[in-house]
Amino acid sequence: MQEGSRGHRERIVYEAAQHLRRAGVGGTGLRQVVADAAAPRGSLQHYFPGGKDQLVTEALDWAGTWAAERVAQHVSGMRRPSPGRLFTAMLDDWAAELQARDFERGCPVAGAVVDCADTNPAIRQAASAALDTWRRPITEALVTMGRSRRRAETLSTLMLCTLEGALVLARAQRDTAPLRLVARELAPLLDA
Amino acid sequence: MQEGSRGHRERIVYEAAQHLRRAGVGGTGLRQVVADAAAPRGSLQHYFPGGKDQLVTEALDWAGTWAAERVAQHVSGMRRPSPGRLFTAMLDDWAAELQARDFERGCPVAGAVVDCADTNPAIRQAASAALDTWRRPITEALVTMGRSRRRAETLSTLMLCTLEGALVLARAQRDTAPLRLVARELAPLLDA
DNA sequence: TGGCTACTATGACAAGCGTCATAGCCTGCC
DNA sequence: GGCAGGCTATGACGCTTGTCATAGTAGCCA
Numbered sequence: 001m002q003e004g005s006r007g008h009r010e011r012i013v014y015e016a017a018q019h020l021r022r023a024g025v026g027g028t029g030l031r032q033v034v035a036d037a038a039a040p041r042g043s044l045q046h047y048f049p050g051g052k053d054q055l056v057t058e059a060l061d062w063a064g065t066w067a068a069e070r071v072a073q074h075v076s077g078m079r080r081p082s083p084g085r086l087f088t089a090m091l092d093d094w095a096a097e098l099q100a101r102d103f104e105r106g107c108p109v110a111g112a113v114v115d116c117a118d119t120n121p122a123i124r125q126a127a128s129a130a131l132d133t134w135r136r137p138i139t140e141a142l143v144t145m146g147r148s149r150r151r152a153e154t155l156s157t158l159m160l161c162t163l164e165g166a167l168v169l170a171r172a173q174r175d176t177a178p179l180r181l182v183a184r185e186l187a188p189l190l191d192a
Numbered sequence: 193m194q195e196g197s198r199g200h201r202e203r204i205v206y207e208a209a210q211h212l213r214r215a216g217v218g219g220t221g222l223r224q225v226v227a228d229a230a231a232p233r234g235s236l237q238h239y240f241p242g243g244k245d246q247l248v249t250e251a252l253d254w255a256g257t258w259a260a261e262r263v264a265q266h267v268s269g270m271r272r273p274s275p276g277r278l279f280t281a282m283l284d285d286w287a288a289e290l291q292a293r294d295f296e297r298g299c300p301v302a303g304a305v306v307d308c309a310d311t312n313p314a315i316r317q318a319a320s321a322a323l324d325t326w327r328r329p330i331t332e333a334l335v336t337m338g339r340s341r342r343r344a345e346t347l348s349t350l351m352l353c354t355l356e357g358a359l360v361l362a363r364a365q366r367d368t369a370p371l372r373l374v375a376r377e378l379a380p381l382l383d384a
Numbered sequence: 385t386g387g388c389t390a391c392t393a394t395g396a397c398a399a400g401c402g403t404c405a406t407a408g409c410c411t412g413c414c
Numbered sequence: 415g416g417c418a419g420g421c422t423a424t425g426a427c428g429c430t431t432g433t434c435a436t437a438g439t440a441g442c443c444a
Contacts, residue, residue: 008391024307026218030432042392045434052432104310110360114306115216117363118296128364157361158354158377161370165357168302169349171309172320178353185350189381200421222402234422237404244402 009047011037016059017066021105025056025115025123056112057126063108064130071137083142084187087159091183094167095176103174106167109134135160155190162186201239203229208251209258213297217248217307217315248304249318255300256322263329267336275334276379279351283375286359287368295366298359301326327352347382354378 015037019028030052034041048054074089075081097105109127116123135156142152162182169178207229211220222244226233240246266281267273289297301319308315327348334344354374361370 022310024216024218026216027307027311029430031430040392042394044432046391106306106309109364110302111306113360113364114298114303115219117298118214119219124364124366128366131361131364154373154377157370157373161357161361161374162350162354163357164360165353165355168305168356169323169353172301172305172316172323174316174320178349181346181349182353185346185381189377221400223400232422233424236402238421 008037008039008043012039012043012047012055013058013062016055017063017108018105020056020059020063020108020111022111024111025120028056030055053120053122056116056123060108060112060123060126060130061133064133067130067134068137071134071141075137075141081141081145083145083147083155083159083190085191086138086141087163087190088183088187090159090163091166091179094163095170095179098167098170098176098179103171106171107164110164110167131160159186159190200229200231200235204231204235204239204247205250205254208247209255209300210297212248212251212255212300212303214303216303217312220248222247245312245314248308248315252300252304252315252318252322253325256325259322259326260329263326263333267329267333273333273337275337275339275347275351275382277383278330278333279382280375280379282351282355283358283371286355287362287371290359290362290368290371295363298363299356302356302359323352351378351382 012034015033016028019033019036030044031041033055034044044055048058050057070093071086071090074086074093078085078089109130112123112127117127118124138156138159139149139152142155143149147155163179166178166182170176204226207225208220211225211228222236223233225247226236236247240250242249262285263278263282266278266285270277270281301322304315304319309319310316330348330351331341331344334347335341339347355371358370358374362368
């Protein structure tokens with residue numbers, strides 16, 4: 001049953017990430033996570049002997065690489081690539097997700113940072129690493145689009161900042177308007 | 193002792209807001225709040241019969257008006273006002289705060305949204321209201337600086353989005369670089 | 385067959401949480 | 415003086431949390 005086991009482990013990590021998106025670290029209960037993952041409770045201490053910290057850390061890792069892959073998909077799916085178009089695609093993606101799930105889930109990294117940046121160094125570090133993982137493919141794409149590496153790093157950081165903040169505002173007012181607004185306003189600057 | 197009493201109430205609200213900034217709603221314990229406020233525990237059920245929800249709501253209200261006043265101070269303190277300069281002043285303010293407190297505290301609104309947007313309608317609503325309270329003086333200032341009202345609304349939203357996101361990144365990597373970066377990048381666009 | 389390993393099951397633990405009930409203080413007013 | 419009411423003190427409740435100890439099961443390999 002190695003397949004089933006690894007399935008359990010992966011499902012737990014995935015479900016933990018989804019819980020982070022919904023209610024942050026403090027609002028994520030381990031019993032609920034395993035229940036939603038349809039995994040046995042015993043798997044927790046078997047696969048994650050490091051406890052909640054380990055699980056949250058792995059969830060952030062997973063989220064970072066997932067976001068990076070999503071960026072790659074956007075890049076490869078663009079007919080005429082440009083920084084502004086990439087940014088717009090990412091924002092559209094998030095807007096659709098928020099809309100579809102009734103603003104239930106935001107960004108797991110934000111959830112971790114807001115709850116743990118000052119209280120849990122390991123989780124803070126994992127959140128920072130996840131942001132780097134997410135930002136790297138964006139930077140690379142911008143380089144491919146002709147920006148200098150230095151400029152690309154700056155723009156990718158700007159994109160992530162604006163995206164994260166727009167997510168907060170959007171969830172607060174249950175409206176995707178902020179997402180669309182920042183895409184519209186920033187695209188020209190990114191393409192300049 | 194009416195002074196002392198009102199002092200207690202206000203200190204509790206203030207301290208609750210500071211706890212929100214540090215660890216979000218889930219990480220804020222009421223016993224710790226009253227202890228840090230040097231207030232008696234009994235004041236909780238006396239002043240806040242609505243429980244934690246009421247306290248968090250009032251803390252967000254307080255934070256919103258505080259932020260609005262801070263904006264007004266920045267505006268009135270600027271020799272040659274411009275949207276970009278206002279934005280830079282706000283970001284500098286936050287950067288200094290993060291630096292001084294070792295990245296301990298972020299934005300209370302973000303803490304509330306990330307933890308409660310999907311689980312607590314009252315708090316989500318209070319967070320949204322706080323953002324409006326914060327954004328209004330910014331919008332008004334931009335109108336005074338010659339922008340159309342419609343344009344001012346757009347720009348103030350953009351400013352808040354970027355600020356909130358930059359705070360998340362800055363706390364994640366314990367570096368004020370994102371704050372300085374977005375100020376530098378966005379100022380020209382705001383002044384255009 | 386027996387043992388070793390991977391995984392699961394379950395109950396218990398201490399700690400913390402928000403909330404509430406109850407009683408006591410202390411001041412001001414009649 | 416005596417009563418009323420704003421405020422405080424304190425203990426307890428029920429619940430949930432993360433963590434752990436312990437036992438149990440299933441499958442592979444010798």
